[in-house]
Amino acid sequence: MPQRSCRILLFATLLVATAVASADPLASWADGAGKKAIVDFVAGVTREDSADYVPPRERIAVFDNDGTLWAEQPIYFQFAFAIDRVKTLASVHPEWRTTAPFKDLLAGDTKALAASGKQGLLQVMAAAHTGITTEDFSTIVGSWLATAKHPRFQRQYTELAYQPMLELLDYLRSQNFKTFIVSGGGVEFMRVFAEQVYGIPPEQVIGSSAVTKFVPVGTNGKPALIKEPQVEFIDDGPGKPSGINRFIGRRPLLAFGNSDGDLQMLQWTAGGAGPRFVALLHHTDADREYAYDRQSPVGKLDKALDEARRQQWLVVDMKRDWLRIFSAGK
């Protein structure tokens, strides 16, 4: 290599390094205590000369999905999928026209549907999610995501991922964190979009699941896994630390949630030795998104908010702390 090329290479490297250092990886976060707490924590655990240094293999970051990485109002997006799926399947299920909760769903009677309670919800979810192969299910979810629109924002659901959280995920990965989703949502539903939208590969998505049955020779002559109408695991509340233990096997260094269903995940994370970072997103922005907490039927945030204040966990105030909300649009 002649000397001149060598110099140019060195100069170009320095130029790129400077550009990278000066761009704000958390550009959609308002300058303030929240953003500073995140950056200070990451600097503390990644600087090799820091007393709090943590080696890359232990840099596990876990995120709830609904209400933390994307919106969850007015109903969980996966439930919107289930409703649309039941409508699609209704033509081959004439009995649904006279059976609750399906007749209420098909009649658009959301009040009666809600009155069917947890049992009704599970019936709708089972009808929408089971009795098909895992591969067919992924295809169906993919088609739905490509066409369905959110009732208020009139955008695809995947466009309602939160831009500040996408930046946080990228920032953590640039600092050699491994990012995981730990959600009460269905694992096979989330995996369809998690890699493209969040940059989180399927093997780092933990969620609720149904039993699958292995069939050596499926309808196409090849082995298949059939989704059965039997709950296998509910990854919510105390299920979240159990799920983290089972799937990851390491205590997270950082955990981010937004509702009471995340409380135990945050406690489990905070209880580890050495530095840990625990945060809650508080939905405070009715104009740009939604404002809800203690009374909300979806994403209720009550006990976890009290605990966050007691323990001085970071509470991100969406209205104050986020300059931009969604990955698409405003």
Add this chain to the structure above:
Amino acid sequence: MPQRSCRILLFATLLVATAVASADPLASWADGAGKKAIVDFVAGVTREDSADYVPPRERIAVFDNDGTLWAEQPIYFQFAFAIDRVKTLASVHPEWRTTAPFKDLLAGDTKALAASGKQGLLQVMAAAHTGITTEDFSTIVGSWLATAKHPRFQRQYTELAYQPMLELLDYLRSQNFKTFIVSGGGVEFMRVFAEQVYGIPPEQVIGSSAVTKFVPVGTNGKPALIKEPQVEFIDDGPGKPSGINRFIGRRPLLAFGNSDGDLQMLQWTAGGAGPRFVALLHHTDADREYAYDRQSPVGKLDKALDEARRQQWLVVDMKRDWLRIFSAGK
């Protein structure tokens, strides 16, 4: 950078590159059809100009553990741990002196112990594995691995990892494969040594598990997960494709097993679209290790061997194909 340093750097880089290229990453594998099949497959899916090219994120490789990555005779090593653990706990369980299967175990009556069947086995495993926190359990397993010796080889169990398989794991990772264990063994048992011995981090170990219970305030004042005497998931036989689906969410590109418990994992892998690599290790070396297959109570290989021959999966003959067996010693 002066021109001379630049030249030296270039020269050093070329030197290292040459050395790496000429070292055989599978040095403990005998030259032959098996080794060639592995190398050809990996080249086919990793060369960007190949028709079979697979992007790195989809390069998932799954390995059974007992009898595939380390030995499993005369009894599964985890069962040896359970026996030692029951002996240690016997002083605080005087009732065990008069109750089967514990009294038989404590008396060293392996015949009576074996006669207690699956129920007896589960009782021993539950006594050894549950009623403690996940963290205490890891500590206990770590202490046992550091001191216990294999009855025939008089070596620590972790020294009975197979050197050719360690080379294969390293080789695959060097080609941007992500390596996973998918084993009937207990996930929390394997995680204690998998990272150090195999280079496989906890979050890439899939195994059988017991239910864990989250306790917000444990005995040390911090949250804990208690291992309960209730089976959560058996990652064996048809459980393996279900486990792969649940934990990884992608069809593996490569699968390696050694017994009938791996059959469905191999079928599931082979059934994927495009190139797939499926292999069985056949224990054929009574001198250096063990020779067993269709009649063995541990690691029975019967139906999967027939299927491998029908489907022309690779069957590695330990005696013929491996120049060296263990990571330590001969």
